[in-house]
Amino acid sequence: VMSRFLHGVGKPIKVWAILTVLVILCRVGTCQKPSFNNAPVIGVMTMPCQFGEIEEDGRFHPFDSKTMNPEDHFYYGLFNSYKTYLEIAGAKVVPIIHDTPREKLLPLLGKLNGVLFTGGGLDLVDRQTKEYHVYTKTSQIIFDYALNQTDMGDYFPLIGIC
Template structure:
């Protein structure tokens, strides 16, 4: 083949390839067909969660024994942040006007675990719980996630019975979750879980328990106020085989209460019973993602400056894991 023929053939090939490439539509990143098409205009992508502090320092007085001190375990903060939200601490013994102002800045509330079942703390939890219900009744989607002690105090508040709780042996225990029916996994906090992970929750100890109080299915179902307010999602046996309610969801409010600790699987390391397997971590992540997805439905659009002035970033966590079993880090307020 002559050099001229070779050049002509290469030129013809190039023209063919160019014509094929230019005959197809190429969508650039700025093309309106390919950006913002999947954004939900109703979803709020800057959600803020109010976490109510608990009396004490979280370390049996070894970090602070001041009478007015309260704390939030950092694991709850990280749990919320990992799902795409920020945190405003709701310090339980602040003046009521401060409490109300902070609640106007948030798109949902989290009640933590702990031990204070009576006194000013319980009264403040009841106050915040009523505000959650009132805001939902007024038309705002305003979710609450109540964990462990939070579960117990909401149970007391709904039933209006301070003696409703029973004794169980479930301290430092990883456990299964027994699902009451299949429908519970489709309309609740478990709706994002795969069937395989639901099955593993039923057979593997992926839920961390740490409580001595709770409520049995029989007592919840026979209490008129509780049975009308909450649907039982899961139950769990304690160390003696005694069955307690471990997960509930309100029928008419975005209120979920868990007797177990989804935040610990990812962010707490001081107790060997806490499950840290990949499946256990997935459980925590799905719970957090569900809760924050509910907060994104809130219509509250707070002032950016007021949010920044009140975020938990204005405080520094304290490392507490080296002084004994308990939380790895805590935020202290006094």
């Protein structure tokens, strides 16, 4: 094929052209392809926790103090075991703060491959006011999102561990 292109060209130029094409082909063949990370990104719902509970239980993974609500003396966190077993399975763990507003939660969910709801001693409904806890409201947004994604053909798994 090259001889057709180089018909009538001197021998030194033919050799030079062939070597140039070979070098280009070798470079193209060894170019690094973009690397992709196929690890799933799993959101894990945090739980509200009072400061005393964090100090007593070293198994609890708190998040930075900017997430504190000083009026309630609550902190957000999740048990290390949830984070650890997801990471051992190859997942990237993203905490979902349980009181994240809808307008911030939906874009975050679009970047996740699923959500884990952790178990614990949280009342999902206030016994006196009969109001849903903010954790329950946020969970409902996530559940509705998962249903919508699945209806559109994009499976969005949820798991709850009590």
